[in-house]
Amino acid sequence: xxxxxxxxxxxxxxxxxxxxxxxxxxxxxxxxxxxxxxxxxxxxxxxxxxxxxxxxxxxxxxxxxxxxxxxxxxxxxxxxxxxxxxxxxxxxxxxxxxxxxxxxxxxxxxxxxxxxxxxxxxxxxxxxxxxxxxxxxxxxxxxxxxxxxxxxxxxxxxxxxxxxxxxxxxxxxxxxxxxxxxxxxxxxxxxxxxxxxxxxxxxxxxxxxxxxxxxxxxx
Numbered sequence: 001x002x003x004x005x006x007x008x009x010x011x012x013x014x015x016x017x018x019x020x021x022x023x024x025x026x027x028x029x030x031x032x033x034x035x036x037x038x039x040x041x042x043x044x045x046x047x048x049x050x051x052x053x054x055x056x057x058x059x060x061x062x063x064x065x066x067x068x069x070x071x072x073x074x075x076x077x078x079x080x081x082x083x084x085x086x087x088x089x090x091x092x093x094x095x096x097x098x099x100x101x102x103x104x105x106x107x108x109x110x111x112x113x114x115x116x117x118x119x120x121x122x123x124x125x126x127x128x129x130x131x132x133x134x135x136x137x138x139x140x141x142x143x144x145x146x147x148x149x150x151x152x153x154x155x156x157x158x159x160x161x162x163x164x165x166x167x168x169x170x171x172x173x174x175x176x177x178x179x180x181x182x183x184x185x186x187x188x189x190x191x192x193x194x195x196x197x198x199x200x201x202x203x204x205x206x207x208x209x210x211x212x213x214x215x216x217x218x219x
Contacts, residue, residue, distance in 0.1 A: 004032050005041045012045035015065030017072040024073050034080035042070050046115030050200030067111030089117040090142040093135045095127030097156030102149035112199040129163035136169050148179040158190040
């Protein structure tokens, strides 16, 4: 890893968005490979941040400022990415379910996914089953991720999965769920593919499924 990329990575981990953007622009001016900046700078930084959060070394505010730093750098970098470097790991449709207007957790997941190389279509909050279905038909994502922070709105996840079945779309996407009141047991009960306790684990779960699908396709 070049010194320039190591500097970008460090600024992102520390959540210093202005410094991260300036370092990225300087690296691009010096001819540093933008694909390497994305992979070894941004994605690697968010992996470190996620690990620190999971271990208790980082807390929610630290993870959020790091994710925001990463999201400031991405638009600077994207115009310089071509070919394989510009390709995403996959596309995700994301939303907080109907009746629930909490978005902090969802927003962190979005930023972590973007930092992990995913294209994210964020439907916002109070998202109905029909809105998820419309987005799937329009965007053709690999993943549909639903969040709920209120126990009473959790049933919106069950209704959405049932609606995907009825629309003939369930087999075309992997469904992930998360939020404070959820459990692995509930996720299995409603027919979700996976449950994640936090944003980092969500990205890791998506990565595992993408890697598994690619390995299967390569056989």
